[in-house]
Amino acid sequence: MELDLGAVRAFVAVADCQHFSEAADQLGLTQQAISKRIAKLEAGLGTTLFQRSRHGSDLTEDGTTFLPHARALIALADQATESVLGCARPLRVDVLETRLAATELIRAFHHAHAGVEVDIITSSGLRSGRGALVNGTIDVAFARVVGALDPSIEYIPAYLEPLHVLIGRKHPLATSRQIRLRDLTDSVARMPGNEPGSEWALFYDDLAEDFRLTIDTSGPDFGLDHLLDDIADSADSFIFTGERLRAPWHPEVVQIPIVEPIACYPHSMLWQRRNRHPALPRLIDYVAADFRPFDPEIHWLPPAELCSGRWGSTRESVTR
DSSP, X not given: OOOOHHHHHHHHHHHHHSSHHHHHHHHTOOHHHHHHHHHHHHHHHTSOOEEEETTEEEEOHHHHHHHHHHHHHHHHHHHHHHHHHGGGSOEEEEESOTTSHHHHHHHHHHHHSTTSOEEEEEOSTHHHHHHHHHTTSOSEEEEOOOSOOOTTEEEEEEEEEEEEEEEEXXXXXXXXXXXXXXXXXXXXXXXXXXXXXXXHHHHHHHXXXXXXXXXXXXSOOOOHHHHHHHHHXXXXXXXXXXXXXXXXXXXXXXXXXXXXXXXXXXXXXXXXXTOOOTTHHHHHHHHHHHOOOOOTTTEXXXXXXXXXXXXXXXXOOOOO
């Protein structure tokens, strides 16, 4: 049979996201369109590629066998396209959420390199970013790196973001100029709807364990604006936030930095080694030049970052 590249791309997206709805969002299609493409592919191959359940979609044995070949096919097709069109399109940058530090970093890069066109794409973090980098859907992702990466993906430290807290004026620590983590042991960090197993949830699991903190992930999550209203009415809860997060202003909520130590969230920049977008080397150099390394005297990082050895210095060279 002659493989339909659209169907193969849909297969790879579902395999990476493990949900048809998330794959549809990633590719800008409807869930029905994704389902039709997968059904067409399965019919052509004469096999079932996914085992569907209410928890998601897992690869069958045939699906697992087909996946690396599907990735290679998509990568080859994208390389062929990039050889002609690569210079004509924006650099596609994946971020977890537009309020976060990665967006501010890209915004500063764009101001410094006004001639570089950039498209900002939001996703579910590393879970979707891994596959999107490999199949060429995005050029760059910013995320905390946990677990194994595809051998074709390279990354460098991008930014150690100092944590702050958002705290209501009724809280006894609200008048503090700085807050130590050990001062928060009698309070509750609110993170409704936090995704178990995500790279950011694992970060806060380590933070809570090291400093005996309590994190409440119960939902539902109605968004940051509503959560700030809840914090404003509370005398014993708070929200962790990053130094660069653009939080909505609230008259009854204050933002206070964390010290002794300064807990830092580690943002990395990831890209595919074979990517030849002309703006990519400029972004790599910009991020590396702006990076400020980990200082064990004042900073805290989770064990995974300390063991990696990457956070003490910038990466001096990139093999292209």
